[in-house]
Amino acid sequence: MAQTIVITPKNETFLKRIVALSAEAITVxxxxxxCSGSCPMIxxxxxxxxxxxxxxxxGQSEALDTKTMWVCASCFACTVRCPRGLDVSKVAEALRQVxxxxxxxRLDIRNIPSDELAELxxxxxxxxxxxxxx
Amino acid sequence: MTxxxxxxxxxxxxxxxxxxxxxxxxxxxxxxxxxxxxEDSALAVAETxxxxxxxxxxxxxxxxxxxxxDDDLMRHIAPIRNMVRVQxxxxxxxxxxxxxxxxxxxCFNALKWSNARIGGNAEDLKSINDFMYLEExxxxxxxxxxxxxxxKELDPEAIARQVKVPLGNxxxxxxxxxxxxxxxxxxxDDPENPTIQRKFLETMGxxxxxxxxxxxxxxxxxxxxxxxxxxxxxxxxxxHARSAGAEAVTTFCPLCAFNxxxxxxxxxxxxxxxxxxxxxxxxxxxxxxxxxxxxCCRFDLNHTDPRPLLRGKKLMKEDA
Numbered sequence: 447m448a449q450t451i452v453i454t455p456k457n458e459t460f461l462k463r464i465v466a467l468s469a470e471a472i473t474v475x476x477x478x479x480x481c482s483g484s485c486p487m488i489x490x491x492x493x494x495x496x497x498x499x500x501x502x503x504x505g506q507s508e509a510l511d512t513k514t515m516w517v518c519a520s521c522f523a524c525t526v527r528c529p530r531g532l533d534v535s536k537v538a539e540a541l542r543q544v545x546x547x548x549x550x551x552r553l554d555i556r557n558i559p560s561d562e563l564a565e566l567x568x569x570x571x572x573x574x575x576x577x578x579x580x
Numbered sequence: 581m582t583x584x585x586x587x588x589x590x591x592x593x594x595x596x597x598x599x600x601x602x603x604x605x606x607x608x609x610x611x612x613x614x615x616x617x618x619e620d621s622a623l624a625v626a627e628t629x630x631x632x633x634x635x636x637x638x639x640x641x642x643x644x645x646x647x648x649x650d651d652d653l654m655r656h657i658a659p660i661r662n663m664v665r666v667q668x669x670x671x672x673x674x675x676x677x678x679x680x681x682x683x684x685x686x687c688f689n690a691l692k693w694s695n696a697r698i699g700g701n702a703e704d705l706k707s708i709n710d711f712m713y714l715e716e717x718x719x720x721x722x723x724x725x726x727x728x729x730x731x732k733e734l735d736p737e738a739i740a741r742q743v744k745v746p747l748g749n750x751x752x753x754x755x756x757x758x759x760x761x762x763x764x765x766x767x768x769d770d771p772e773n774p775t776i777q778r779k780f781l782e783t784m785g786x787x788x789x790x791x792x793x794x795x796x797x798x799x800x801x802x803x804x805x806x807x808x809x810x811x812x813x814x815x816x817x818x819x820h821a822r823s824a825g826a827e828a829v830t831t832f833c834p835l836c837a838f839n840x841x842x843x844x845x846x847x848x849x850x851x852x853x854x855x856x857x858x859x860x861x862x863x864x865x866x867x868x869x870x871x872x873x874x875x876c877c878r879f880d881l882n883h884t885d886p887r888p889l890l891r892g893k894k895l896m897k898e899d900a
Contacts, residue, residue: 487799578804
């Protein structure tokens with residue numbers, strides 16, 4: 447069934463915000479799906495990376511509610527393969543930052559068991575907290 | 581890279597050269613703890629090859645992951661402060677090279693990326709220099725290199741001459757992961773089909789096993805919020821290496837090492853048939869091949885003990 451999508455000024459504002467934060471020309475994504483086919487974390491995602499790009503193109507702030515942006519590991523597999531030269535990792539980071547800059551963290555150190563904290567290398571903790579907390 | 585620098589590095593390698601080439605060296609946090617096997621073995625290997633890796637004084641955390649938002653200059657300060665240390669060392673004549681050597685793949689990526697991003701932008705460089713007003717101004721002209729790039733500059737025969745214990749019939753799959761390769765502007769090899777480890781492993785006498793999972797991400801920092809998601813990647817990466825004929829994998833990254841090695845515990849919970857596989861730091865295998873004292877490998881820190889495999893292949897003494 448055909449669905450009508452109305453682009454409102456609010457949608458445009460959201461798109462412009464993500465374009466500014468990521469410095470990526472998000473509207474040139476032509477939805478080929480190469481990013482989704484390259485993503486090692488896709489089995490953990492609720493929408494695929496290409497779907498996430500489409501949501502942002504349409505200015506749908508529901509993109510901020512996806513699990514996808516949080517489970518991106520910033521591995522840049524999509525980045526090196528995108529035929530349009532886009533960096534989806536930067537778009538995911540921009541989406542994370544919109545939430546994190548509202549002081550809403552994804553990770554709380556108090557929820558990590560102490561035996562795991564003792565075992566995890568610094569490199570894991572520093573990167574996780576830089577990516578998942580504001 | 582200038583020809584003058586190359587010849588300096590090569591000169592020190594010539595037999596009997598009394599003076600080692602001194603290179604600025606950035607270790608990073610994890611090389612002092614779980615990644616000690618990478619640091620100690622690499623320092624010993626470098627010394628054998630006529631190089632002294634001189635640790636930067638007062639280095640700080642590189643931040644591990646580069647900030648990907650366009651407005652986030654603040655997060656480039658930590659890596660750039662380290663570049664000030666490189667500049668100071670070089671200006672003071674304490675080292676023979678302006679390029680800082682990294683071992684940890686993530687430190688390499690974070691430092692090189694910030695250095696390129698800030699060093700190539702006069703306005704941002706000024707902002708950061710103004711912010712770090714207690715430091716001398718960074719000129720933006722120091723470079724970041726990875727240890728593999730330094731090895732590549734050496735005379736291959738000089739490396740081959742140091743091999744005292746050829747790795748014989750050890751079947752090794754080099755694993756690259758992400759940060760040595762991607763993004764393209766930062767990586768040191770072809771992001772789809774890297775081969776830089778192959779040549780050196782072959783020089784060590786190992787049988788190199790290629791497989792398509794060598795560039796697949798290990799899950800990186802997702803190991804903190806979701807260890808089981810990472811364990812699935814560990815399972816896939818190591819199972820593909822195993823089915824291609826590998827008995828072990830090599831890495832340069834202490835986070836890949838943790839995810840591929842320690843997370844085998846979670847893999848076994850979910851996949852009881854999984855056969856554990858040793859994960860070597862690349863330089864641990866070089867140290868073994870050079871016949872260096874096994875202490876520098878710190879195999880006690882490896883989760884899956886690689887010593888039974890090495891002893892089985894007669895590459896390590898029974899009591900070592």
